[in-house]
Amino acid sequence: MRLNDLDERIVHALAEDARRSYADIGSLVGLSAPAVKRRVDRLRADGVITGFTVRVDPGAMGWETEGFIEIHARSNTSPETIKRGLARYPEVASASTVTGEADAIVQVFASDMRHFERVLERIAGEPFVERTKSVLVLSPLLRRFSSGAPA
Incomplete structure (x- = not known):
């Protein structure tokens, strides 16, 4: 599955900080928090986002x-x-x-x-x-x- 520009920007924002709120991501990409949540849910269901994790030194x-x-x-x-x-x-x-x-x-x-x-x-x-x-x-x-x- 090839991501569109908006989905790529959402994935990038989550990769930088997976604890970032949907509202914060929405302000970065020009969407409402519920619209970001729907896209994230779809990306998870499609297997694009496979999980959320913590990085430890x-x-x-x-x-x-x-x-x-x-x-x-x-x-x-x-x-x-x-x-x-x-x-x-x-x-x-x-x-x-x-x-x-x-x-x-x-x-x-x-x-x-x-x-x-x-x-x-x-x-x-x-x-x-x-x-x-x-x-x-x-x-x-x-x-x-x-x-x-x-x-």
């Missing part, structure tokens, strides 16, 4: 170390197999199949270097993994969490 939760692991899978490994294998790790923040030499890239948060190393070793030991390559984040430079076109 990983460091505040004790996750001080961040890294990325490239996974080179054994031949004939499906993306679903990789997904099922990685879903068991609470340290995995995201995982995606990618182009290039690796088959997937995994974002991992850990409490410290030793914890990251243990997670890396466990992932490398999964039956579908042929080899891994990892990098550690020194300083995150830019993170964007919003969706939709800029308002």
Whole structure:
């Protein structure tokens, strides 16, 4: 489903702050609060908006170390197999199949270097993994969490 400009602006406003009121969003996009609510309800029903969440600083939760692991899978490994294998790790923040030499890239948060190393070793030991390559984040430079076109 392709969103129209008004729906994109509503989604963007919610992505910036999901606690924003319908009246506040309405003032941004030129609609009444009930009209915004109807559109949000429709976007949820259509599966465009899949939920509302809170963003937490990983460091505040004790996750001080961040890294990325490239996974080179054994031949004939499906993306679903990789997904099922990685879903068991609470340290995995995201995982995606990618182009290039690796088959997937995994974002991992850990409490410290030793914890990251243990997670890396466990992932490398999964039956579908042929080899891994990892990098550690020194300083995150830019993170964007919003969706939709800029308002």
